Each structure stands twice: as structure tokens, then as C-alpha cells.
Amino acid sequence: MSTTEVKPVGRTILASTIAKTYISEVEDGVRKLGRSPKLVGFLANADPAAKMYAEWTGKTSESLGFTYELRVVDKDDLEESIIDANEDDSVDGIMVYFPVFGNRQDQYLQQVVSLEKDVEGLNHKYIQNMYHNIRFLDEEEQQKSILPCTPLALVKILEYLGVYNTLLDYGNRMYGKQVVIVNRSEIVGRPLAALLANDGATVYSVDLDGIQRFTRGAGLHLKRHKVEDVDLTLEDVAKNADVIVTGVPSPNYKFPKELVKDGAVCVNFSSEKNFNPDVKEKASLYVPMTGKVTIAMLLRNLLRLIDNKVANKSK
């Protein structure tokens, strides 16, 4: 062992640790509800990662008092099966393990899940509300709009890690923070950039097409973030980043350690490890996986959907 070896200084924080608070919040919710909410998951592909995620959701759901039913269907029957579940009053929440077709048809199928049962928060209405910082579905503000569960999980992780400053007012708690997100997918990267920008951060969203900057917009009639293309490199934006979030679905991609600022917070939500463990030589906190927090958010969303149903009926 060389004497000049730099020892990692950062800490690894596991998703299971972060999930604990939400897990007990969810358990409390089920207890108060007095019945076991039913979540139906649809698996229509042979992808082992999807299957594992499905089993994992099932295990967590049942351990927390939910009823979980995995329905394995042929992809050509999936739409009809979702509609059956939409119409079945005994089903409280629905999720689909994508990819199914791996193309735009998957987005079509996602929208087939009814607004009232969409635990993943991927219905167009939820996403559009999120981009516009609209927090309720109704004017009376009784029914909460659901947030997409992976971006929501990442926000909760940043709260846990202390990146959100709780001394600041709600909606301002990321003020002054610089964030780099390597992923601009419609279901995680772009919504996350918008959420963090809405909370005051300057977010650089990186994908193969280039880099965009998301900031809190000053729109007159729309509460929404502002997006600009910027002519900057990853090196430019990473060197000042307080937070680096990665979500590149490739085993070969590694975020370059030398671009990580000393003390930065690094979070990876890809199922592949986008950081080498030695990132802790630079990062102060490192979250290698986030799935367990995502599942907690999924179940939290399910309880909110049940609250919304109650609020809607009492109108």
C-alpha cells in the first residue's frame, strides 16, 4: 500500500437509511386508514431488472400493510388489463413496469392508467401541474396533485442530506445551490430539474444534445421555471456543482471523478453505478442507489390518492 494513497473522506448514505422516515410515515398512514390499500403492478416484459423491481415493490408493500398483486400479462393485453384495473373499485393504485414496447407506445400506455390510480404520478396532468408548480387538483385545494415518484424520491433524498436548507422559506430552500443532473428523460431528469429550479436552485441538465440551465422563472401568469440552452461543457458546470445527480442507464458510463468539486453531494438513481466508489475522495456524501426511497414515495402517493378519493366524495 502506497503511503501517498488518498483515503476516501466522504460518507456513503444508503437509500434504506433515508427511506426509514417515509416508511414509518406510510405505516402510520395505513394504520389510520384501517384497511389494507391494494396496489396492482403490471409486468409485461421479461426484463430481469423490471422483474426484480416488481418483486421488491411487492415485498416492501406487503411488509407495510398494503395488499400487492402482480399481474403478469402479455404486452398486447396490457392496455385492456389496465382498463380492467381502472374500473375495479377494489384496486386503489396501479403501476406498470416499463419498458414494455420500449418506444412511444409505452407513453401511450402510461396515460391509460387512470388519474385516480396513478401511483407513479406520470399522468400528463400531474406532470403538467408539477412543471407549473400547481400543488392541487381542485380549486378548493382539497385534492393534492401527485408528484412523479422518482423525482420526488430524489428531492426527499436531498432534503435528508441537508442540501435543502430548512432555515429558508418553503419554496426557497435550494436558493443559491448549483445542481448538475446527467439525464434529461421525461420521467426523471427533466421533472427533477424543474422541481429543484422551482425551489430556487440553478440546475444544469446534461444530456447528449447539450446542456440546459433551469432556473426559477419570473413568468407573470405561470408559476414556472425558466429553461435556456447554454454553451457550457460538463467541466464548466460540474466544477461549481454542490450536487451531482446521475441517471445514465449504461454500465459503461462513469461520471469523471476529477470533475467532482470537493465536498459535493453525489446521488445516482440509475440501476447502473454511474460513480466509482472512489468518488468519495471528493464527494462529502454519496448515495449509490435510490430505489428504496422511490418505493416509499410510491406508497406515499397511493395513500394520497386514497385521501383525494375521500375528499372528492365529500364534495
Next chain:
Amino acid sequence: MSTTEVKPVGRTILASTIAKTYISEVEDGVRKLGRSPKLVGFLANADPAAKMYAEWTGKTSESLGFTYELRVVDKDDLEESIIDANEDDSVDGIMVYFPVFGNRQDQYLQQVVSLEKDVEGLNHKYIQNMYHNIRFLDEEEQQKSILPCTPLALVKILEYLGVYNTLLDYGNRMYGKQVVIVNRSEIVGRPLAALLANDGATVYSVDLDGIQRFTRGAGLHLKRHKVEDVDLTLEDVAKNADVIVTGVPSPNYKFPKELVKDGAVCVNFSSEKNFNPDVKEKASLYVPMTGKVTIAMLLRNLLRLIDNKVANKSK
């Protein structure tokens, strides 16, 4: 000139000829309405094909008594601009010239256009209704569901060409017909396959991933087509095809003439010519472009949206 040269026997039918009936139907509609309906088109890219299509829509709309306004906006302002138009009572219909971002964000933007103003018929509700053969938005059957305009144009073209047999009952007029569609996009190929299958055809939908067969389903509670993956080659399905529809957005793609059955009907909706003109040595009827019929359908949809608004108000 060789004496053995085969002279083309098929006829070319131009979209402008086919569009005529619908053009006068639309003109009549505007006359009866007694005012000039307003269509707003959003152009947020520098694509010359999109710009040309925008100008072309404008010219046709105005010549038929519509008011057309092209709004050229920055892509990052497009969402806010669409919402402005959604809320503006003077705007009857909205269309967006895609691609804008060229990725899934375009589908998000498409869904921002309000259901009541979506002349292209691309709102999820319209598409889902189409797949399920649901023709009205309301239970009283006063408000017609809008069909996506390019697939609708292709149906109208097949009607014009006599492929639809008017001696058969409505909903059965493609019975026994075999169709090959080379394109399975979410906005044209897949909806078209469903529409033709719902009318009784056997449709082979071809894309890079393989071939699927669409037939009229015998679902119990859903009126919808059935889809199966089939282990057949293009040659297998083309040799019996009464109709071949192409929509490959590449200048290099040419449908192989030798696979066209004698007397087949060939229709190309791509902006690139997917057939060589010598396809007429085999095809009986050949439609090289379809854009003019699509624009007629767009304006027809706009009039329907106005009818729906009236029906909705009189409730």
C-alpha cells in the same frame, strides 16, 4: 428504346384530386357557421419541411375562409404560448409543427394543447377513443371524438380509391382486405393499423422491430382490435397485400417493387418518396403524397371542435 420495355399500367392519383370533396365540405361548413374560425399554428423549429408545411396550412386555411395565425416562438417558450392560446376564447383550434425537441418532450407538449382545440386529434383521450372504436366524447353522443388527422386522411384516401367497399355495412367495409403499413409510429402507423382493423381489414404493421398483425378483436367489453406478433417476412405479407401504405422518413428507403402484388394500391404518406414511380408497373393506383388531404382533415376537425363546443354549451 427496347421493345420489351414494360409500360407502367397503373394510374397516379394526386392528393389534390382526392382532397376536393373534403375541401368543398369544409367550405360549406365555414359558410354555414357564418364566421371565420381561427386556427393558430405554432412553429418552434427551423426545420424547412415544417416551415413549408406551416405556410401550406396557412395558404389552404385562408383560401377556405379560415383565419390562420402562425406564431413563431422559441422552443423554450412554446409551452407557455400554447397555454395562452388554450385560454384565448378567440382561438378555435391549435396545431404544433413537430419536431420541436425531437424527443419525448414533444409528446408532453402535444398533450398541453387543450382537448377542445386539438385539431390534429393527438390528445391521449382522442387516441384512446380511436383505439377502442369509441366515437363520441359524451354519453348523449352529441360531441364527436376527433380522429388523428393523418390516419384519418389515409382512411379517406382508401375510401376515395374504392378500397373501402360501400356495399358493405359501415364498420365492415375493409372486410377481407389485406393491408401492409410500413411505419408503426404512435401518430400515424399504429393508429392507422387500428382504424383499418376496426373496419375489418387484416393489417400487417411493419417496422424495424418486426411485423405485427392487427385484426378486429373479439374483446368482450372493449370494442377494439387485436394485435399479435407474427413470424413473417415483408415478402410473406406483401405478396398478398391489396394495399401498401408507406411512411418511412428517409430519402434512401424504397419499397421493393418486386414485392408489390399486381393490381395493389400503393399510398405513401412520408415526405420522402418511398416508392419509385415505376411501382405503377405493378400497382393499379399510386398516391405519391398525402399532405393535401391531411390539411383538409385538419380543417374538418376544426369545424367538429366548434360543433362540439356548441353541443357542450347547449347542455
